[in-house]
Amino acid sequence: MLAAGYPEGSEKLWGAHHERQWDFLQRVVREELDPGYDGAAEAGTPLCPEGTGAGCDTDYDFATRPPEVHRAVERVALTGRIRRPLISIQGTLDALTPPSTFGDVYDRMVTVAGRARLHRYVLVPGGTHVDGVIPYDTDRLRPMLPSFVSAFAELEAWTAKGSRTKAG
Structure with missing residues (x-):
């Protein structure tokens, strides 16, 4: 985790953030941008382990998703071209x-x-x-x-x- 850029000293927070925020956030955002990924499941399977398969956001492969999903992500992608303070x-x-x-x-x-x-x-x-x-x-x-x-x-x-x- 440290090698991935997480700040030293934040170790006590990793589990709580994953369980209470990150997993939930990624599923909600993915559902908004790619609702077809998990069919009727709506926001996938909470905290599913890697290798679970279809509908598990841990196994999500953005590169293989349809063009409309890539366009949806482009519409919300950060560019740095802010226009206001x-x-x-x-x-x-x-x-x-x-x-x-x-x-x-x-x-x-x-x-x-x-x-x-x-x-x-x-x-x-x-x-x-x-x-x-x-x-x-x-x-x-x-x-x-x-x-x-x-x-x-x-x-x-x-x-x-x-x-x-x-x-x-």
């Missing part, structure tokens, strides 16, 4: 969408698209994806909510004044 906030211990494979990648995508002036990327030390998992590791994790509140105030000021300044 955006503040992205991510915890350094996010074990659902690790910064190295999600937030960092999107920040580079925005920069490559020439839109860096419209984007601010904030990494919150000790933050995770959701504050509800803080009890899993109270020594390392810190709430993200205060950072969200500050960023929202900053975004309000940024859009009202037309220039990027920190709220405070």
Whole structure:
């Protein structure tokens, strides 16, 4: 998991995220973009092991799906070509969408698209994806909510004044 980009120190969160968030999220999103994959099952089989076969999202092979599925994914794919001010906030211990494979990648995508002036990327030390998992590791994790509140105030000021300044 560490080699895949998950932050060191987030190990206590891996199981909880998989069981309560990632499996569910991937099935719901896949159902929206590729409803024919599992037929009438609607959002597949929860937590099915690899090798289960048809309808199991663990065995999903996007490359083999029909062209209309690829077009549906293209319509929602990130490009970095933002048109409005955006503040992205991510915890350094996010074990659902690790910064190295999600937030960092999107920040580079925005920069490559020439839109860096419209984007601010904030990494919150000790933050995770959701504050509800803080009890899993109270020594390392810190709430993200205060950072969200500050960023929202900053975004309000940024859009009202037309220039990027920190709220405070």
